[in-house]
Amino acid sequence: MNKKKRVIAISILFIFIVLLVAIITSFENNLVAEEEVIEDRYTPFRNTSNFKNENKERYVAYYENNKSLDYEDVVTYVNIGLDREYYSYISDSDISKGNLILVNKYIKLDQEYIPNNLEEINSEYFINGNNSVRMLVKEAKEQFEKMSSDSIKNNTPVYGQSAYRSYDQQQSLYDNAVENYGDSVADTDTARPGHSEHQTGLAIDVSSTKSGNMLTFGNTLSYEWMINNAHKYGFILRYPKEKENIHGYINEPWHYRYVGVEIATDMHDNYSDLTYDEYYYKFIDK
Ligand SMILES: [Zn+2]
CATH class of the missing domain: 3.30.1380.10 (Muramoyl-pentapeptide Carboxypeptidase; domain 2)
Known part of the structure; x- marks a missing residue:
């Protein structure tokens, strides 16, 4: 390879690397932007007193159908389970709570309790x-x-x-x-x-x-x-x-x-x- 060809090859390689870096950077920026948009949907709920990460999608969905409620109530109601039918998604009562035990249409006691x-x-x-x-x-x-x-x-x-x-x-x-x-x-x-x-x-x-x-x-x-x-x-x-x-x-x-x-x-x-x-x-x- 003569000198001229080598210079051209190196130049092409250089341009290729610069382009690649530019593409990757822009892709990452997009990802960050998308994440920020998604985070924004949860922020009002995250600022309430009893936000639970595992319920965050349900907060958004419940709020969509109940826009007159404030975020605090949305979070509480969803934590109770009110976005779902009574007697669905039933869990066991936390009996370690003693006098403060909760039993309702979503939380049950064992037959043997x-x-x-x-x-x-x-x-x-x-x-x-x-x-x-x-x-x-x-x-x-x-x-x-x-x-x-x-x-x-x-x-x-x-x-x-x-x-x-x-x-x-x-x-x-x-x-x-x-x-x-x-x-x-x-x-x-x-x-x-x-x-x-x-x-x-x-x-x-x-x-x-x-x-x-x-x-x-x-x-x-x-x-x-x-x-x-x-x-x-x-x-x-x-x-x-x-x-x-x-x-x-x-x-x-x-x-x-x-x-x-x-x-x-x-x-x-x-x-x-x-x-x-x-x-x-x-x-x-x-
Ligand atoms: Zn009674």
């Missing part, structure tokens, strides 16, 4: 009869008895009507409800077995009379007393009205859940607009 330390509520604080569903977990039972005793002294009595129910008891309740009303109605007022808070031994339905009037409890002064005082004993109203779209049940003014005085008071004083499902994903499931 029986809480420790179940104790019978004193008959003084329970309606006549219904003896097969008179137990609560010891701490909840003691707090319930105190609350009931104080409510009676105040002439706004609150008696237990139905407390701990086993998986099998819930199964027969649910089966009866389906037989009587069909499954779509049954699902709005009776939990499916494994999905009932009553299986935790931390939930109780109440009445204002010894003969039991649970279904009209919401119209009584005893209900008013509960709204203002239940938290002092560690109980919260679990299925409030106007939140049916979150908890998935009809308004149940008779159903209370023990979470301990600290959390119940925080919810009453600072987060009275949240259901326990929301509160759980905002502050407990960290």
Whole structure:
């Protein structure tokens, strides 16, 4: 090869390398730009208090269909599972949470799950009869008895009507409800077995009379007393009205859940607009 040819070959090689570097650089820049665009979609959700990376696509999709919601609510609702049908994508309840355990239409307890330390509520604080569903977990039972005793002294009595129910008891309740009303109605007022808070031994339905009037409890002064005082004993109203779209049940003014005085008071004083499902994903499931 003569000198001239060598110069031409080296020049061509040089131009080729420069072009190659230019192409690679531009390709990388494009990639970065694309990533930034994708990142942008998640940023508002990432800035909320309970962002979960594994749910990020669902936040975007849910927001697309619910633009009136703020990002904080979108993230909470998707974490609860509300972007999916009730009783789909069911997971196991985290029983290590103790008094703060969450059970709902997406989270279930095993058929074998029986809480420790179940104790019978004193008959003084329970309606006549219904003896097969008179137990609560010891701490909840003691707090319930105190609350009931104080409510009676105040002439706004609150008696237990139905407390701990086993998986099998819930199964027969649910089966009866389906037989009587069909499954779509049954699902709005009776939990499916494994999905009932009553299986935790931390939930109780109440009445204002010894003969039991649970279904009209919401119209009584005893209900008013509960709204203002239940938290002092560690109980919260679990299925409030106007939140049916979150908890998935009809308004149940008779159903209370023990979470301990600290959390119940925080919810009453600072987060009275949240259901326990929301509160759980905002502050407990960290
Ligand atoms: Zn109940």
